Structure formats: C-alpha cells, structure tokens
Amino acid sequence: MSDPRFHGIVPPLVTPLNADGSVNHAELAAHVEHMVTGGVHGVFAMGSTGEVAYLTDAERIAIIETVAKQVAGRVPVIAGAIELSPARVAEAGRNLIAAGADAIVATAPIYAINDQAEIADHFRRIRERVDAPLFAYDVPVRVHRKLSPRLLVDLGREGVIVGMKDSSGDDVGFRRLIAMNRDAGSPLALFTGHEVVVDAMALVGADGVVPGLANVDLPAYVRLWKAAKEGDYAAAIREQEYLNRLFEIVFVAEGRSGDAAGVGAFKAAMKAGGLISNATMAYPVRALDGEVLARIHEILRDVGYLKD
Amino acid sequence: MSDPRFHGIVPPLVTPLNADGSVNHAELAAHVEHMVTGGVHGVFAMGSTGEVAYLTDAERIAIIETVAKQVAGRVPVIAGAIELSPARVAEAGRNLIAAGADAIVATAPIYAINDQAEIADHFRRIRERVDAPLFAYDVPVRVHRKLSPRLLVDLGREGVIVGMKDSSGDDVGFRRLIAMNRDAGSPLALFTGHEVVVDAMALVGADGVVPGLANVDLPAYVRLWKAAKEGDYAAAIREQEYLNRLFEIVFVAEGRSGDAAGVGAFKAAMKAGGLISNATMAYPVRALDGEVLARIHEILRDVGYLKD
Amino acid sequence: MSDPRFHGIVPPLVTPLNADGSVNHAELAAHVEHMVTGGVHGVFAMGSTGEVAYLTDAERIAIIETVAKQVAGRVPVIAGAIELSPARVAEAGRNLIAAGADAIVATAPIYAINDQAEIADHFRRIRERVDAPLFAYDVPVRVHRKLSPRLLVDLGREGVIVGMKDSSGDDVGFRRLIAMNRDAGSPLALFTGHEVVVDAMALVGADGVVPGLANVDLPAYVRLWKAAKEGDYAAAIREQEYLNRLFEIVFVAEGRSGDAAGVGAFKAAMKAGGLISNATMAYPVRALDGEVLARIHEILRDVGYLKD
Amino acid sequence: MSDPRFHGIVPPLVTPLNADGSVNHAELAAHVEHMVTGGVHGVFAMGSTGEVAYLTDAERIAIIETVAKQVAGRVPVIAGAIELSPARVAEAGRNLIAAGADAIVATAPIYAINDQAEIADHFRRIRERVDAPLFAYDVPVRVHRKLSPRLLVDLGREGVIVGMKDSSGDDVGFRRLIAMNRDAGSPLALFTGHEVVVDAMALVGADGVVPGLANVDLPAYVRLWKAAKEGDYAAAIREQEYLNRLFEIVFVAEGRSGDAAGVGAFKAAMKAGGLISNATMAYPVRALDGEVLARIHEILRDVGYLKD
Secondary structure, three states, X not given: OOOOOOOEEOOEOOOOEOOOOOEOXXXXXXXXXXXXXXXXXXXXXXXXXHOHHHOOHHHHHHHHHHHHHHHOOOOOEEEEOOOOOHHHHHHHHHHHHHOOOOEEEEEOOOOOXXXXXXHHHHHHHHHHHXXXXXXXXXXXXXXXXXXXXXXXXXHHHOOOOOEEEEOOOXXXXXXXXXXXXXXXXXXXXXXXXXXXXXXHHHHHOOOEEOOHHHHOOHHHHHHHHHHHHOOOHHHHHHHHHHHHHHHHHHHOOOOOOHHHHHHHHHHHHHHHOOOOOOOOOOOOOOOOOHHHHHHHHHHHHHOOOOOO | OOOOOOXXXXXXXXXXXXXXXXXXXXXXXXXXXXXXXXXXXXXXXXXXXXXXXXXXXXXXXXXXXXXXXXXXXXXXEEEEOOOOOHHXXXXXXHHHHHOOOOEEEEEOOOOOOOOHHXXXXXXXXXXXXXXXXXXXXXXXXXXXXOOOHHHHHHHHHOOOOOEEEEOOOOHHHHHHHHHHHHHOOOOOEEEEOOOOOHHHHHHHOOOEEOOHHHHOOXXXXXXXXXXXXXXXXXXXXXXXXXXXXXXXXXXXXXXXXXXXXXXXXXXXXXXXXXXXXXXXXXXXXXXXXXXXXXXXXXXXXXXXXXXX | OOOOOOOEEOOEOOOOEOOOOXXXXXXXXXXXXXXXXXXXXXXXXXXXXXXXXXXOHHHHHHHHHHHHHXXXXXXXXXXXXXXXXXXXXXXXXHHHHHOOOOEEEEEOOOOOOXXXXXXXXXXXXXXXXXXXXXXXXXOHHHHOOOXXXXXXXXXXXXXXXXXXXXXXXOHHHHHHHHHHHHHOOOOOEEEEOOOOOHHHHHHHOOOEEOOHHHHOOHHHHHHHHHHHHOOOHHHHHHHHHHHHHHHHHHHOOOOOOHHHHHHHHHHHHHHHOOOOOOOOOOOOOOOXXXXXXXHHHHHHHHOOOOOO | OOOOOOOEEOOEOOOXXXXXXXXXXHHHHHHHHHHHHHOOOOEEEOOHHHOHHHOOHHHHHHHHHHHHHHHOXXXXXXXXXXXXXXXXXXXXXXXXXXXXXXXXXXXXXXXXOOOHHHHHHHHHHHHHHOOOOEEEEEOHHHHOXXXXXXXXXXXXXXXXXXXXXXXXXXXXXXXXXXHHHHHOOOOOEEEEOOOOOHHHHHHHOOOEEOOHHHHOOHHHHHHHHHHHHOOOHHHHHHHHHHHHHHHXXXXXXXXXXXXXXXXXXXXXXXXXXXXXXXXXXXXXXXXXXXXXXXXXXXXXXXXXXXXX
C-alpha cells in the first residue's frame, strides 16, 4: 500500500521574491504557515510553480530550510530536485534532504535523450543514492517526455518510487495508471497536478492533488477535498466550478510566456489578496502588469475572491 | 566583424570514461592532444557529444581543467555551460572560465517556459555575469525551442554573443542567419553542427563546424575544410562523401535512445580505432554491443576506416 | 440551449469489411441494428473508428445510405465529412446529408495551415453551404491542431455549430469548455471521445460520449450512462472500471501503427464476440494476428467478455 | 538511373484566382506560358503553393487541363494528388492523368495513422492503380510524418516511385538520401523544395528544385541553375543570395497563418510584378494587405525586383 503520509492537498508552493529578485524568506515562512494552518496535507516546495528552474542551488537549499523549519514536522515537505540526469538529481536531492525535506521529486532526464529503459534506471539510481522517498513528476510540457503508466507502476512495485505527480494533461493516461496501480497492490500515491478536475479525479481514485491555485485560495480546495472524500459530489463540484472560474486568470496573458502567464497570474492574485507583498517573477520573467493585470483583478472581483 | 579566434573545425569532444563511469582524464588529455596536433581550430568541451547532461558540476570543472591544461593556449577552449536558466548558467559559466575555458556556450532556457524576449534577456544576463565570450547553442531536439535568426543577430550586434552553434537541423534557417549576419556587419561566428553538410555550408558562408564525427576521423575533416577554403569543392565533396558513409554508424542502433545510438557509435568507433580504450557511456546509457556493434565495425571496414 | 436530439451514447461505428476490403453492408446494417436496439442515443458513422480516411467518396456515401436506412429515424445519424478544407468538406457534407445523415461532423482544416480566425471561417463556410446541424471534431492526433474552447463557444453562440466531439486527450480543456458553454447559455452539446473517463465526464457535465469501445460492449456503456444520469456514481464507476480493463486491448499491439492497434483491436474483439465475421482492416492496414491477437483474446476472457 | 525527363527547375505553380475565389484560367495559362518560355524543366501543378488543399476535385481537374493544354508537351506536367489514403489518392491521380498530367505526386497518408511499412504499401497501391510515374512528397509540416531515406530508396529500387520532392526542412536527411540513392544506382530524381539553398544542394547532387519563389522571379532561378550546372558556384551563390533577400517577403506577415504568409507573399509579389491581376487567396485565407503589404513592396524595391 502507498505510504499513508502522502495524500490529499499538497500545494506546489509559490516562492515569494523581493523586488530585486532575491527570495523573501519572511513571506515564504508566512505563506507556509498559512498553508499548514489552512489544512494542507503536505507541501511541495521547489516545483515549477515555485520557479525552481530559475533558482540557484544555494537558493533552493535555503528555501527548503525555511519551509522545513516553518512546517516543523506537521505535514511532509516534498522538495523538487529538478536536474538533468541521475548523478545530478541525486546530488541535488541529498542536499534537499539534508536541508530538511522529507521526500524528493524527480522528472525524467532533461536535455539527455533516453529511452524508457534508461529512464527507469535513472529513477533507480536516484533512489539508490538518496535515502528518502522519491516521487516521479510527469511534466511533458517541460521535459518533453511522457512517463508510461507501466513504467511508473513497475518502479512502484520495486520500491523505487512512492508516488507520482501528474502534470501531463493526460487524464486518460492517469485513469489507466490508477487501475494499474490498484491491480499492483497500490504501491504508488497518485497525485493529479490539474487543479480544475479535482472533483472528477477524486471520484475515480486519485490519492491527492498538487494545485498551484491553492496558493491563491486554499480554503476552497480544502472544502472541495473534504466534500469529495465524504462523497458529497454536488458540493465538490460547486467548489470546483468556483475554482475553475478563478483559474481563468492564467489564460489572460495571451502572447506572454507560459511561466509569465501562469505563475505570474498566481502571484498577481496573491498580491491582490494580501498573501504576498510583491508579484516579482524570477529573472528573466517580468511580472504581469497593465491591461492584463487589470483583467485579472476583474476576474478576482467577479468570482468573489476580492470583495470590492 | 566576428572574433577571428573562433572559426574552422572545433570538435565537440567526446568524454572518455573508465569502466566504472568515472572520467578517464589521461585518455581525455591524449584525445585533446590528438585533436590539437591534428589541426583543429578550437575545441568544444562539455557539449552534448561530451555527455555534459550526465556529469556533475565537479566532473565538468575537472574536465575543463584537463582540457585547458593540455591545450595550453594553442587553440581556444570553448565550454558548454548547460543549465536551466540565466542565474544557473552564469554560475556554471564562471566556474568553467575559472577552470581554464576561453569562452562558454549556453542554450535557451531549459525546463523554464519562456518567450523570445525572455530568451534574449536570458543571454544578456549570462553575458553580464560571465566575463568571457558567449556562444549561443541552438539545439531544439534537446531544448525544444528554436532560436530565431533575428534574435541571434540582434544579440550579436549588442555584443552579447560572439557566435552560435547550429544543431537545429534547419539549414534553411542557417542560410537565412548567414545573410542577416553579413548584413549586420558579421558580428557572429557561425558554426554548423551538422557534420554531413560541411562542404555545402562552407560554400555558402559558414565560419566553422562542430563535427562530432571529427572525434573519430579528424584528418578527413581537416582535408575537407582545407579543400573548401581553397575553393576546391570537388575535393571537399569527396572527403564529405567518405565522412557521410562513415557517419552511417549513428543510424545502426535502431530502437535505442538518441544518446546511446549517436555518442555510443562515436565511442564504439573510437575504441575500434584505438583512440580510447573503453566505450563506456555515462549512466544510465549502456554502451552499444552485440549485433549493433558488429554492424558498426562492418561499416568502419567498408569505408576503409579500419584496415582489416 | 443545445439541440435535445444530440446527447448520450453515440458510438463511432466500426465499418465491417469483407476479406477483399470491400464494405460488408449486411454486417454493417446488423451492427447498426444491434446498436440501436441496444440503447444508443445516436450513431456517428464515418469517424476515425469507421476508417473514414481509407474510404472513397462513393464508399462513404453508400455506408451512410445503409446506416440511415437501418436506423430509420429512431436515433440521429451523424456523419463525418472528413476533408481538407471548407469547399471540400461542404461538398462531401451535402452528399452525406443527401444520403440520409441528420448532421455532419467536420474537423479543423487538414494539410492547409490556418490560424484560429481562418479556422472559424472554415466552419462558418461549411455551415452556410450545408443545410444541416454541424459538429466540430477536435482530434489533434490526426489534424495536428487544437480547437480552443473560446472558438468553439463563439461558433456555438453564432449558430454555426451545435456541438463538438472531443478526442483531444485534453480533459482540462474540456472542463473549461463545459464552463464556458454553460456561461454562454449552453449552445453546444459536448461529447467526450474518451471512453475511459465517461463516469467522471458525466459527473462534471458532459452531454454525451462517443465511445469506440461501445462497438465491442454496448450494454456496459448503457448501464454506465444510466447509472451516471441517476447519480449512482458507485455503479457508474464499477461499469467504467470493467470497461477500462477491456480497453487494455488497444495497448497490446506495441510497435504497430495507431490505426492497426486501436481500430484493429476493436475489430478483433468484435469478431471474437461474434459481432462481425471478419477483422479485415482497410488497406494498407493489416489486421492483428499472432501473439498480439492471442493476448487480446486473453484480456477478453480475463475481464469476462468471453465466457470460455 | 532516374527518368531523364525529371530534373532541373520545376516550379510549384501558383493558382491565380478571381476576386470571387474562382480560378482564373486565362491568367493560369499565361503564367504557365511565362514559365515554359522562361526556361523551366517541368511544372508542378496542384502543390501546396498552388493552394491544392482548398480546391475541389472539379477545380483541380480543370486546372490540370488548362496547364497541360498550355504546356502542350514542351515539359512534363507533374500534378499533386493530395488525398488522405491510397484508395483516395489513386482515384484522384487517375483523374489528373486523364486531365493531361504526365506524372503525379503523393504524400504519406494524411489523417490516417500509419507506420513505415503501411506507408510503403500506400505508395505501392497508388502505383498499381495509376499508370503513370509517381513522386513522393515529403512535407512533414503538413502531413506530420517524415519519409525515411531508406523507405524512399527502397521504393525507388522497386520501381514504385521515380523521385521525391523534399519539403521537410531536413537537409541533413536529404544529403543522406542523395548518397543512398547513388549507392542504389540512382533510381530516384531528387528535388529539393527549399528555394534558398539551391546552390548548395546543386553542389552536393540534387537533381532539381521545386522553388515556390520561381513564380515570382523565374529568370534568377534559371541563371542560378545554369551557373551551378556549369560549376560556376560564385555566380550561383550571387543569384541565390539575391533570391534569398527576395524570399524575406514570406517572413513579413508575422502572426498570420503559414498559408497566408507564404503563398500570400508570393501572390502579392506576383501582382506587384504584373504577373497576376489579383492576389486573392483561396477561402478562408485572406490576402495580405495594409502594413504587411507595404513592407513586402519595400523589400521588392530594395532588392531591385521592382524598379521604382
């Protein structure tokens, strides 16, 4: 059976930055506290939403230290070890565990061009070298490779990985993975990264969700998950539909890069909601402004997230 | 005008490994010596052919130290600073320059999802933070983004980059880049990474070539380049056609990963030719063997690379 | 509000062929009868599952004549007018309507390279020229373009299209489309083409489903849809999970083409189940055989589809 | 050896349209005459540049009749039979041959999802059913599949195809194809569709070129090809570089669709040069206008194509 520690709502933490681009550790700690007291079942630090790609190793380690210190064992801290290949992931992963993380997350190899057998060995080597639970992160839009359900379940059965986060956009594949995992005795905790279908994925057997949008409105996700777990799908759908109207903020910045439009919208909303003081993005991404920002504020008011 | 130091044959150095996967510095030094005395105009260390993705920062730095020491200033040492984003590339790049490199090479951001304006800022930030000539490396098969000719020439005119290596497979775009660069006063040194069209690219204005296959047969590339520079295209084509028959070794390992098939074939040929003692690939890639290896040896004999 | 005729289970009909590749109209009529008496709410003839790409115009028209005659008005007959561009789709569509179809289905332009504004005009022109309800078919794996939710809802509001079939694999986009369509007054009937997530899509608001697998086991889809409509999601999930184990037949033929593996598996199962006499595929696709076929039969027995 | 009729400059004919979108047969005939007397070695009608995707079967046939009548046997007429699958291509191909074409051109299957073995059978079936020389057309940007050099040479050796037009953008693959074809006894006539590298491709062994830009400035291509054939590469490069500056017109319409920007620019230039009276594009593509058109005219004057 999958590790009972890993389930439920595990937001990929946004990384608050100062205007000069440095990490705002005070606001990061406050945001973590807001998440933990708000009812998350875990936190995922240093994911794509946390702008991991843009941060140096020293910054990544300092962030995990802040997060782990603030969480103080109340929920698991899962840390993204986003690197190109097994030797590099393992080195990064050991540093993140030393900094206080409880588990690490790795993607398929990046930049390297490997087949499925090599990708399996990639995860095996990481697990051998990092003495901590390992999650696979399936994110083809960034890694340009899809992890097959068969590969994931086989790695689960071997004890190499304890779970996976699905950001592949392929809910058909995720459904297939749920079935295969169950047939294998459920070695994996299966998290969807798609914040707009949590009601449906909870219905069909997802163990948890990693919703970037929970950085903006955690209480709605907590209500959604609770309703779904209690079988009250009418209530779950109601919360989901509110969240989906809120999620439209990520589609406003047409013509901007994916990172500017997506994480940029989360930061803009968090600033509008008083959760962070500064919507600065990691260089070279520029924060959203002008008409795009005005339209995001309009959505925030329309859906009732902002009261005035 | 582009920096006169950067032109001609600049092989992307293969990284010789021991059977346990560690770097064989003695063979690396010997291979560098073979290249320099053989007539290269520069060396490109820590490119894709050098298995850069699989090596740790410490290994990368040690490799550049060995290469720079062996080259001893006879030709420029260009080092790949293959990292995800500007802050990380810059940090890696400074370390490589400190280790003895004369210039660095950076790709567009990896894993991060940026637009062309952000990609331009990415290169600008790297150049600000690393006090050395910077090359752009266009390799969409790994980075999943294409650098536009306009972007490259603009960065050249600004003094941000001194050249580019084209591994995009898009010779039409490369031709357009040659024209734009010339119209802009030739700020860039333009290298094709396509080892099978060097004769044609030399004809139409490439400043140099970065041929992985030159690790296997440098003398043929030296003869090819010399003939092309002297306008003896009949001789250049003759050498190119021999090299292209030799290059068929990279297509033998059907069904294997791109890195196994390509770099694996170079290493297999180098071992057969006595240039390295061991064809071990960086983990998790396995060296070619069995029927694939036999077929590669057959090609090496058929084209006359091996004498028996 | 969307047209009340279009909802529920609308299978994309397999096209039974004789051993020589000609259409077996007798078996086609029998299969249509099996579908209609089995409880479908409509039939979709000449979709990808019907091997539309491989059939001539004359064959397509004859098929619609057979289907429409057999259906005899009991449910709507929706016909795929799969062609490259508006003039060609419209011509094909008029012929299919003349042959008895009640509505037609068109994809985005194929082979032509158009932007979203041109794609909108494409659908507008088709609707002007064909006096029948028009569905949009979103199938990027074949057409290599994604129809945006905004485009679809705008075309619905204009009265250009009455619905869409989603075979994009993008359930996140489909969920967004459901919300936009509702906000616009529900001009569109929204069908998912993903047969493995019907329970979840029914929960969140799909109007219907176009399941290729219903050619193989219609009764299970009828029970599933009925349970979902009655709010008995436990029962719906049970049926879905059975169907998903059955659907594994399409993943058996690794290394074969998409059409051979997918439609080929449906035909193999239908033959095993006695629904057609011949699993011949349209030229140049070869029917599944050997170990692949044996493994499909094994799955059919394991899930209880075949009794011995 | 490849069929000696097929070589040299074979422009893909633009299809002149009237303002209402109907084909302007008088201008088509005049354009054909301009091409033939200008020195082409063949014409390719109903290619992508001829807007084949947008035209009905009746329009395609009428166009071939006009072209063949005007050419009157002076050079070969090659006609694109652009359809989804073998049965449909063959039917279309027979009609085009009956209308006067000397040879037909077919792509890999479209919309259908086939593997390389099925693609080979696709071409075999077409050849069986159409009693005329067959060319393969490699255009992944439209067909989303690449034809491998091995497949093409094997089909050439079998007598299935007599040549190929390469619009794949992959000059490395084209070079490999040239070598394989020569080793097989040159069964194929190899045409590059890349109008900006004709000098280089002629140097390395292309048999001909299918340059869309020759619709705009045929004399320059005739001079270029003559120079290359005589080994005067300095002159060939001079012509090519002029043509490449002219070709920049296709990059002006940023943000427009590929067909609008490319064929639209050719038509705009032809109208400016007095070769056609109307730059209308096939529906739903709108002709270029406004600032885009002004910029195209500026380029035409800058390079000396227009005199004032």
